[in-house]
Amino acid sequence: MRKAIVYALVHHGNTDKIVKSIAEECQVDLIDAVKQSDADLRSYDMIGFASGIYFSKFHQSILKFAEKNLSDDKKVFLICTYGGSANYRSIEQILDKKHASVVGKFGCKGYDTFGPFKLVGGIAKGHPDDKDIQNAVEFVKDL
Template sequence: MKTAICYYSRHHGNTLNVLKAMAGEGDVDLIDVTTRQTVRLEKYDCIGFASGIYGFEFQKAVVEFARQYLPQGKPVFFVYTYGGAKGSGAKAVAKIAQEKNCRMLGEFSCKGYDTFGPFKLVGGIAKGHPDERDLENARSFYRNLSKTYDRGGQK
């Protein structure tokens, strides 16, 4: 399964660490939504969207990237890291996927070290995350995602 994961990861690189663990499990291209101008996602079997949670939501650049580049009918999944609360998680990007008739394969999330805003005053929250257990869960999620995709008769 050839997979693209379109992501935004800043601050401590929590989301990127999770994605690198997933990428080690298959044929995965990681696409930083802040560096690419034009992307052709049609050639991928499956597309993931990933972000830290910013203000209780996916980073807006990922949402706009999905709106612009997600092809109709592609299987999709979502990945996110969060410090305190999941917020609305992948809700905004999932809505775009639904509007484009995309099959949703799943969602993975885990804690990520967070020093944004007032958390900086106390040395941050979710220290040490994502940890090795989180990364193994991410790898397992992607392996299971591949099986789900294959069972769906997509390949």
């Protein structure tokens, strides 16, 4: 089964730690949604979308990528890092339009210094940690 993860790396490298560890231990192609905005996903059996959560949404580059490049009726899994809480609604709205089947979701805390969190040095310091990363790898292996 051919798998890919479409990801966006923006602030603290939280998502980067997760997807690179997954790629090292699983047979997964990584696609940067910013650098490869026109990637063809048709040959993949399962596609992951990975992002930090920004204003309760997946990063805008991931949402645009999915809207533009995801073909109908694909199996999809979701990965997010967050300071506050996991929120998949923004990407799920696009996936519903594409008749995608969500086969799993994984989320974990990620270091966050947005807005007022910056004043206190950020929240979720040290995350994702080794346990979070291993849980993400196991999540993908189990799909």
